[in-house]
Amino acid sequence: MPFLTASQAAEVRERFGTPCYVYDRAALERTARRLLALKAPYGFTLRYAMKANPSREILVLFRDLGLHVDASSDWEVARARRAGFAPARIQLGAQMPSTRLAEHIRDGVLLNACSLHQLEAIGRAAPGHSIAVRMNPGLGSGSTKRTNTGGPSASFGIWHEYLDDVKSLAARHRLTLRTLHTHIGSGTDPDVWQRVTRMTLDLAEQLPDVAVVNLGGGFKVGRMPEEPTADLDDVAAHVRRELDAFRARHGRSLHLEIEPGTYLVAQAGAVVATCIDVVDTGKDGYLFAKLDTGMTEVTRPSLYGAQHPIDVMATGREAAEVVFVGPCCESGDILTPAPGDPEGLGPRWVSRPRVGDLVIVGGAGAYCAAMSTINYNSYPQAPEVMLDPDGTLRLVRRRQSLDQMLENELGPS
Ligand SMILES: *Cc1c(COP(=O)(O)O)cnc(C)c1O
16 A cells, blocks of 8 residues: 555554544645646646545645635635635635625635626626636546536536626626636546647637636546556646747736646545455355445445555455445445446455455545545444654544434434
8 A cells, every 4th residue: 555554554443443534644745745836937826626625634734835725615615714724715616606705705715606697696796806717618528427527518617608798797797807717627638638728728818807727626646556647747837838828929927726636635545444244146256345434435436436446454365356345235335346337346356355354445535535425324424544744643533423423313202
């Protein structure tokens, strides 16, 4: 495993039980510093898309390193503020129209209009305000349809052909469109990045007040050794050239923003689990290892057919081809689906597991704790632990108790 030794994993189980999320503080800090060092010719802002992992520990670490935040809901804005982010460092871009526009405007939270309806609502609430607008440039990327957030099959942002409506709504409410935002999904294809940068700048050309372009997140991280990882230096070098060319053509210097989620946190998280049963379905069937973790902590495989590395902490065993499944009474609770196909099975060659083995699911820093199906089968929400750079394991969120799971229920006793 990249960051947990066998003895650290054993310590996690002994002190906090399994399943348990563990985050690697040194890796979080290293990745954030690397991205902060990216160069843009006319200024650069790094926003953390906090929906990837809104743990307070991670938010506070990134706040102290100087990152800004991309919030996907009013709730995330509130969470970022509780973690101490200044309102001016938070940009809200949501699917759900904000119900707290007046408050955000008063406090200086930045607003990103993600539909014409939202643009109109912001214009009514804050005439004369300076805002961001999210456009769908007409092209997407991403490994599956479900992680693709641009192009005609994505509902996110304002379709690029409606730019005239954007302009007339903005003019009617005297809004200044200061930031142009696009976010097209989790891809690695440099060609797609180049085309989207170009399309975004073509839109910027038509919006004379735009001083900031935000190219979103979606920088792919290969969690499995065979999967590619986006080369950010390459992306940045290309974007620099485009921004220089834009300035040469139009005399405007554009400040660059990016807002990765995955890239900042994915590899810095793991789930420590226990093998709770081993069963098979005969000689033409499969060998299954059941873990005490599954869709309740790592939902991405059942949702997208996403691949996470799985290590059985055992040495000197024969190898076996194993399908890993979770503990829910639910046939979709599979940790090793076929790649990109949540309905298929993708057995892995690993040390043949036995009941009681420690098992580590890697690549679990992004969209795992944040996107879990907690409390299905009434399993409690798993705890979170920080591995500090000195090797200390520190509990940062307790395991949920039965009382907490039930505390909002009313009715017969
Ligand atoms: C989810 C999201 C991101 C982050 O995407 P990653 O694939 O995690 O990098 C960035 N911007 C917006 C608007 C998002 O919705």
